[in-house]
Amino acid sequence: MKRVILYGIVLLLCGCDLIEYHPYDVRLHGETGINAKNIARIEEICEGKDTLRFVLMGDSQRWYDETEDFVKALNKRDDVDFVIHGGDISDFGLTKEFLWVRDIMGKLKVPYVALLGNHDILGNGMDVFLKVYGKENFSFKAGNTKFVCMNTNALEFDYSHPVPDFTFMYNELQDTVGCPRTVPVMHVQPFNVEFNNNVARGFHALLLEFPGVEFCLHAHSHTLLHEELFEDGIPYIGCAAMKDKNYLLFTLTPGGYEYEVVYY
Known part of the structure; x- marks a missing residue:
């Protein structure tokens, strides 16, 4: 009888899916490094294009059903x-929040990238974001347009971390060859x-030193x-949160840009 009980305990401990870890535990399962993988896809899809269409979506946080509806639409x-994704993937920086949204967004037919939001830094959220998505500051080129995506959540770092990171921005400024247009993107x-x-x-x-900045993008304000x-003359254009069930659809052409609010 003792052997049976002991065997059962061993099985329970070995069955990872049966164990509920601490909500801020950063042991992960499933896909990681999403931004880097999807940036490669974006750059391949958009190579040689002079007209682009992309979507800016807002804070997903606790609005999982609405985010699922967004993906379906x-x-x-x-x-x-x-x-x-403009950031605030999570609400409380919980590991499961990131994984839930990751799995929902993973059903998109087109590639996506996600920025770091202020809620994503709570708890051990920063560590989870770095594993699931990647660097807090990153850029990519779509056609002849450079997208510069930046962590601007200064308050959460108590100003002890370079937010925004001017060194990152300066280095990106040196890498604009072949990109006559720049789209800066931030959460805050x-x-x-x-x-x-x-x-x-x-x-x-410093942003205006980049070539062809016509507008800046952000989320955060819901x-x-x-x-x-x-x-x-340079607008900062912000999107709503997923709870409002809409997103911004941008079209970039050689002659300019336009955007519309799309409800789903």
Whole structure:
């Protein structure tokens, strides 16, 4: 009898799926390094294109059903090259939150990349993000357009971490050959309480050194926004959260850009 009980305990301990780890445990299963893999797909899909169509989606957080509906709606289209998740994948930085959204977004027919949001840094969320998605700052080229994706969640780092990272931005500025247009993307926009507003104007000025900046993108505010924060003709365009069941569809052409709000 003792042997049977002992054998049962061993089976229980060995069955990983039966064990509930701490919610902030960063032991992961399933796909990791998603951004790097999908950037390679995006660059291949968009190679040689002078017209691009991409989607900016907002904070998914706890809105899993709405995010699933987004994926189903987008999969019915055949005119989108890729998707950008603007950050706040999770609500509390819990490992399972990242994995739930990862598995939902993994059903997209087109590649996507995800930015780091301020909620994604809570708990051990930063560690999970780095494993599941990759670097906090990254860039990619789609056709002749360079997308510069930046961590701007300064408040969560107590200003002890370079957010925004000017060294990253400067290095990216040196790598714009063949890209006459740049699209800066961030989670938190300048002058929001989460942004390091001591450097807001310097941040914007450095962005404008990139070629062909016509607009900047962000999420975070959970509402649709189009604001000229620096009164220089460059709008900061923000998307709503997934709870509102809409996304922004951008079309870039050699002559300019346009976008629309798409409800699903």
